[in-house]
Amino acid sequence: MQLAQARRENLSERREGWGSPRAWLTVGISALSRQDPSSLVHTLVSLYNASSMAEQKRLTVLAHLADSDLTWLKDTTARISTLFSSEILTGQLLLIHAPPAAYPTVSGGHGAKASRGEGYSKNVDHAFLMSFATKLSDYFLLLGDAVFCAPNFVTHIYSKVTALKPSPWVLLEFSNVGLIGKLFHSRDLPVLAHFLLLFHQEKPLDRPILHFRTLLVQEKPILCRPFLFYHRLSRPTSDDKEDTVVPKKNPYGPSNPSASVFTNMNVSGAHFPWEGYTLDESFFWTDDIRPGNHSTVVLNHPARLSRVQVMTGSIVEGKHALSKRQVQLGYDPQGMPQDCGNFVLLGWLLAGQMDWEILQDSTADR
Incomplete structure (x- = not known):
C-alpha cells in the first residue's frame, strides 16, 4: 500500500494547488473486465446524470x-x-490501478500471487481502493461497476447523515443489494483496508465488511430508505428507448417472460425503460408525463398470461403514483417500433397500482 499512500499525498497537494475544497463524499468503484466491458462507463454516466453541479463540487x-x-x-x-x-x-x-506487488501470496498456491478477479483478490482490490480514498473526503460510499443511481443521491445521503449526527454509526446502507450503496466514515478506511488484507481469502467480500461493522460496535444494520442504488442487469442498446430484458426466474414468486420495452416518454439516462419490468427493486424514472405517453412491453415469444401487476410511484414515500391511467393487453404485433393491432382494456390504475388476474382463454398464445 506504499504506492497508494505516495500517490494519495501527491494528489492532495495538487488539489490544494488548484484551490479545490476537500470533497464531502468519495464514491469508490472497483471495476473488472466482465461480459459487459462498458459497465463502468455506464455507471459513471448514471452517477453524473443523477447529481447536480452543486453536488458534484462536493x-x-x-x-x-x-x-x-x-x-x-x-x-x-x-x-x-x-x-x-x-x-x-x-x-x-x-x-x-494497483500494481501486481499489492496482491499477497495465496496460501497453498506455491508462492503464486492472487489472480485478479478471483474471490479473495476482490478483498485486496477494495483494500487498495479504500486506502487510496482515506484523505479525499469526510465520507466514503462503496459502489459496484454495474450500478445506476437515483437522482440527487448526494443530497439524500447528506440529509440522512445530518439527521443521524447525534448517534454514532459505522456503516449506513443505501441499498439492500450486495455491497453497493455502503457508506463509511473516511477515518475508518485505513483500519478497514488493513482488515480486508488480513482476511483477503475470506469470501464473499461482504462477510468481512459486515464483521468489521460489528467489531466497531454497530450490531444491527442501518438500512436507509428509499434505496438510492440498484444493480444494472444489462447495458442499454444503441437505441436508448428500447431494451431487451431476460429476468431471472424465481420459483416462489412472479415470473416475467423475456421481453422488449418501448416508450415515448423522456428517458433520463439514469433509469431506463426496461428497469420498470424487472423483478428487483430497480425502476424506470421519468418526468413531464403527458397524454399519449406509454410504456409498452412486447414479449419476445408468445406466452399465456395469468396475472398482470402494475405499480407506480414510491412505495416507501407514497408519492408520484400515476392516476387516471389505463392498462391494455395487446396482441398481433406489427410495425417498428412495435405496436399491436388489437387491444383489450385490462383496467385502470387505482392509487397508482393494478393487480389483475386474466382468464386463460382470453390470452392464449398472445
Missing part, C-alpha cells in the same frame, strides 16, 4: 481498474478520459 469519484487485461485497461481509460475529461482535469474523477 463529490470525488475514485475508480480502481482492478484487472490485468491490458486491452480492457487501455480501452476503458481512453473512453473515460474522452467522456469525462473535465472531471478528470478538476480532480473530481480519479482512475487508479
Whole structure:
C-alpha cells in the first residue's frame, strides 16, 4: 500500500494547488473486465446524470481498474478520459490501478500471487481502493461497476447523515443489494483496508465488511430508505428507448417472460425503460408525463398470461403514483417500433397500482 499512500499525498497537494475544497463524499468503484466491458462507463454516466453541479463540487469519484487485461485497461481509460475529461482535469474523477506487488501470496498456491478477479483478490482490490480514498473526503460510499443511481443521491445521503449526527454509526446502507450503496466514515478506511488484507481469502467480500461493522460496535444494520442504488442487469442498446430484458426466474414468486420495452416518454439516462419490468427493486424514472405517453412491453415469444401487476410511484414515500391511467393487453404485433393491432382494456390504475388476474382463454398464445 506504499504506492497508494505516495500517490494519495501527491494528489492532495495538487488539489490544494488548484484551490479545490476537500470533497464531502468519495464514491469508490472497483471495476473488472466482465461480459459487459462498458459497465463502468455506464455507471459513471448514471452517477453524473443523477447529481447536480452543486453536488458534484462536493463529490470525488475514485475508480480502481482492478484487472490485468491490458486491452480492457487501455480501452476503458481512453473512453473515460474522452467522456469525462473535465472531471478528470478538476480532480473530481480519479482512475487508479494497483500494481501486481499489492496482491499477497495465496496460501497453498506455491508462492503464486492472487489472480485478479478471483474471490479473495476482490478483498485486496477494495483494500487498495479504500486506502487510496482515506484523505479525499469526510465520507466514503462503496459502489459496484454495474450500478445506476437515483437522482440527487448526494443530497439524500447528506440529509440522512445530518439527521443521524447525534448517534454514532459505522456503516449506513443505501441499498439492500450486495455491497453497493455502503457508506463509511473516511477515518475508518485505513483500519478497514488493513482488515480486508488480513482476511483477503475470506469470501464473499461482504462477510468481512459486515464483521468489521460489528467489531466497531454497530450490531444491527442501518438500512436507509428509499434505496438510492440498484444493480444494472444489462447495458442499454444503441437505441436508448428500447431494451431487451431476460429476468431471472424465481420459483416462489412472479415470473416475467423475456421481453422488449418501448416508450415515448423522456428517458433520463439514469433509469431506463426496461428497469420498470424487472423483478428487483430497480425502476424506470421519468418526468413531464403527458397524454399519449406509454410504456409498452412486447414479449419476445408468445406466452399465456395469468396475472398482470402494475405499480407506480414510491412505495416507501407514497408519492408520484400515476392516476387516471389505463392498462391494455395487446396482441398481433406489427410495425417498428412495435405496436399491436388489437387491444383489450385490462383496467385502470387505482392509487397508482393494478393487480389483475386474466382468464386463460382470453390470452392464449398472445
